[in-house]
Amino acid sequence: MYIIAVYDINTETREGRRALNKIFKLMKKYLIHIQKSVFEGELTKAQFQKMKLEVMQIIDPDCDSVIYFSSRDSRWLDKEVHGLGKDTTDNFI
Amino acid sequence: MYIIAVYDINTETREGRRALNKIFKLMKKYLIHIQKSVFEGELTKAQFQKMKLEVMQIIDPDCDSVIYFSSRDSRWLDKEVHGLGKDTTDNFI
Incomplete structure (x- = not known):
């Protein structure tokens, strides 16, 4: 399966800031980080x-x-990157 | 076509903050806002x-x-929402 994960973690509290770091590290174990709070893989x-x-x-x-x-199939998804990150993650899934 | 748009705008400058507002308003004209900087539709x-x-x-x-x-077809995509926004945009595309 091809996965795109996006998250928005409330960082107003210390627990929230800690959760944000944990989520980032966790998702990096499974997926590719492509934008601030966006992973794919x-x-x-x-x-x-x-x-x-x-x-x-x-x-x-x-x-x-x-x-x-x-x-279910990454071929069913097209991806376009405009601006930063264009070279590294452009158009291929 | 089913579109998911995610953006990360640099807001260190006044132009950047202005661009962020403009992008948000623009995308709201075309798509549904589902998370901080994530639109779909x-x-x-x-x-x-x-x-x-x-x-x-x-x-x-x-x-x-x-x-x-x-x-090309929204049926090729499944969506799951965990946490905030679960009720409003859950599992249907």
Whole structure:
């Protein structure tokens, strides 16, 4: 499965700032960091399930948001990068 | 086409903060705002082309980043929301 993960973590509290760091490190274990709070990459269903569970243990569902887009085949998704990061992650998935 | 747009605008300068507001307003004309700097929605090719051109006129490609994921058919994409926004935009595309 091809996964795109985007998150918005409330950093008004110390716990929130800690959660942000944890989420970043966690997602870097599974996916490729392509923009501030955006990751993408290929995962098996089991890996995706495991990552989601670990993320759920970190975030505060009342003030944080994580959205996953998944596609069974990366060929069904086109990607375009404008501006920074254009060279490194341009147009190939 | 189903579009997911994510952006990271450098707000260290006044121009950058202005660009951020302009990008937000612009994308709201075309897409649905689902998270801090994340939009999604259905566009025709022509609408998508037009939006991208307008965005390019606003961002500074040397310090801002906009990434578009597009899928010809929204059914090829699953979406999961964890935490905030779970009720409003959950699981349907």
